Amino acid sequence: MSSREDETLAQAAVAALTWQLELSPKPGLPDPRDLDARATRKDHCSLRWSAKALAPGLAAMAAAARRTGLPTPELRAELGAIGRNTEHSVGLAGGGHRGALWALGLLVAAAALEPRATGNDVTAAAKRIAAHQDRRAPRRPSRGSSVSAKYGAAGARGEARAGFPHVRRALAALDTARTAGAPEPYARLDALLTVMSTLQDTELLYTAGPLGLRHVQAGARGVLEAGGTFTEAGREALSALDDDLHARAWSPRGSGGLLAGALFVDSLPVVVRTPARAA
Template sequence: MRSREDETLARAAVAALTRQLELAPKPGLPDPRDLDARSTRRDHRALCWSARALEPGLVAMAAAARRIGEPTRELRTELGTIGRSTEHSVGLAGGGHRGAMWVLGFLVAAAALEPRATGNDVTAAAKQIAAHQDRRAPRRPSRGSSISAKYGAAGARGEARAGFPHVRDALDALTVARDAGASEPCARLDALLTIMSTLQDTELLHTAGPHGLRHVQGSARGVLEAGGTSTDEGRQALSALDDDLHARAWSPRGSGGLLAGALFVDSLPVMVSSPAAAA
């Protein structure tokens, strides 16, 4: 049975995804400038609308975790079933967010299993859930899993089974940027670039191949090495990367979903102390 806590977690996850969508400029990713969809082929307003369709499924995932109470194979299988149903609902609302749903689903379930956990404890709980096989998963491989197998990339499944290392990296990047006095948008952009600098993004491997992936990783590192998005030099490097990816029609979609996951986990300390979470 759903509870206020489940609804609070689901709303926080959708809010994290919305904050990711609102961030700009995001190199190669949809942002508020994409009113005409540009090379991303995703209208920003439509993506914000379809993000809302994730909430019922995320509530159901949190409720399943709370009911089962342990990171078991049963829970993993139920999360997969709910996720496929939610993917259909999101498709009816306009589509998108498949990668973010995968990330947020595991993290919401982990937060429901460990109500007082924050940061790395949440990703550790998600790792325990992801360690199990989804017995009802379709046998036909997805494009992402095919690309992972072709290039030896971890992919979404490997990321979850490793305990979302790029979510943890993004959380560290948020802390470093904030401690250095960066504005919140700059801290979030630095976190995104931190993910992009090392992630073996299967979407990029599909569209750009290994050479293109290395090009994007190196360019993201270049922005950070220039001082990050809080500095003039870093902003110039970010603008150049943004222009480059849009010109090539390359999109690091995996990084966008992982940033949404990091922003969700980052919000958990606030949620724990809020009246809604404690009720």
């Protein structure tokens, strides 16, 4: 794999995150409707801009995986160091995307280790990387890890060490919706709701507690049980859930990051285009 392929993987991951940001209506998550609301327009534009700042770090993660060639403890530590530097760069560009960076970073590295892999093979490779401890990680606990410890939730680390089960569920939901003839935006919304319906989202646990998390999970299941977002009943249920979450200021951010991860894996294998030579 060449540096061009590393950059292509990184751009594919940023594109997946951008697709997630562009998707609408996402209950409780930033989406293009925020551009019409003065209170949230700046937040949405900032997220779109800062997503681009992930690309150099993601390319460096792909290069590290390609150079190492195996899911070793040394690779895990290097990915962690790159991730922390990338978080700083993203912060300067507007912030956000910490959860998405964690998921996309591991999945990009996995795709670099297994260039021809797709779907569950990529998540399995990411699992092998995440199995190792990051020996260089700061000892202070993050908010997510503190919430995970408090409530016994898997959290982002548990999700990765389990092989990203919610990315796999999102991929299956995409396939089901597409097979049923749903247009792509509806297929992606159904995939998001599939993740929301079962994920122990530490962001929701932090802001809403266990009862709030179960409330959101039940709402997401209700949309799917109504027929999904491609049906009239499903869209009505989605609208009600969206209004409810915005009124409560609850945001399932963990689900948004995992949808971006699923959309990235869904785009694999990436095609590296060689520039045409001048005549």
